[in-house]
Amino acid sequence: MAMRKLKHKQVPVWIRLRHLPVELWTVKGLSTVASGIGRPLYPDAITRACTRLDFAHVCVMLDVSSKLPKHIIIMMPKEEGGEITCKIDVEYEWLPPKCTSCMTLGHMAKVCAFTKPSNPAIPPVSVLFLKRYLQGHHPCSRLKGWTNRERDELPHGKTKREYRRLKGWTTSERDESISCRPKRRTTKERDESVLVKEG
Known part of the structure; x- marks a missing residue:
């Protein structure tokens, strides 16, 4: 029926x-x-x-x-x-x-069922990408416990063995906060930027 x-x-x-x-x-x-x-x-x-x-x-x-x-x-x-x-x-x-x-x-x-969409589209949110960016690529990543000589596990399962020192970001030693304001680097400072490898 x-x-x-x-x-x-x-x-x-x-x-x-x-x-x-x-x-x-x-x-x-x-x-x-x-x-x-x-x-x-x-x-x-x-x-x-x-x-x-x-x-x-x-x-x-x-x-x-x-x-x-x-x-x-x-x-x-x-x-x-x-x-x-x-x-x-x-x-x-x-x-x-x-x-x-x-x-x-x-x-x-x-509220009519004939005009209301059955499956409303939900805008995607890149949560995983944002987390990876904050942990691995942001200059303030030291606040998350990252150091230049640690061997940490990346989100993709690879081991990070080399870390490039972040030149051009000022750090206040008094309050241990990192300022996200870049400063100008001289030619001598750019040449001193090296890769630090695990021993």
């Missing part, structure tokens, strides 16, 4: 019709006005009894694919002839969340 998702496109909603003329406080009049919003179902008991004239309370079946107006314009005939325009305000007591992407009820477009 194949499973499929039901698409709900209609929902019953209570609306309030304000500034409704007295001539329209009938079952036929309320149905005519409410049909401008959706399919009229029934009014409440107070509206049928006409004991509250501030607004008419009517339940209608709304179609989520259609726009929901806030006003309804009705042309009513005059006794002396002609027509008069009546503007009726519409208030919705509750509206379900509507997705503008799949046009269904129950969720918004930002």
Whole structure:
């Protein structure tokens, strides 16, 4: 048996019709006005009894694919002839969340499964490369316990036997901190830069 998702496109909603003329406080009049919003179902008991004239309370079946107006314009005939325009305000007591992407009820477009990517791309982070750079190539690697005469194991499994002295980096002996500010080297200092080998 194949499973499929039901698409709900209609929902019953209570609306309030304000500034409704007295001539329209009938079952036929309320149905005519409410049909401008959706399919009229029934009014409440107070509206049928006409004991509250501030607004008419009517339940209608709304179609989520259609726009929901806030006003309804009705042309009513005059006794002396002609027509008069009546503007009726519409208030919705509750509206379900509507997705503008799949046009269904129950969720918004930002959390819709049809528009949300299933496997979001995660940006790669070069953690191993950064660790190798800090331990083996950064001039401040002495802070990690590296010295010029130690035989340490590199990340690739090779043994480092030769270390080049770092010329051009000033070291403060007082606080044993290494400054990452290079200084100019003279020709004599560059010539004295040698390789130190294990004995």
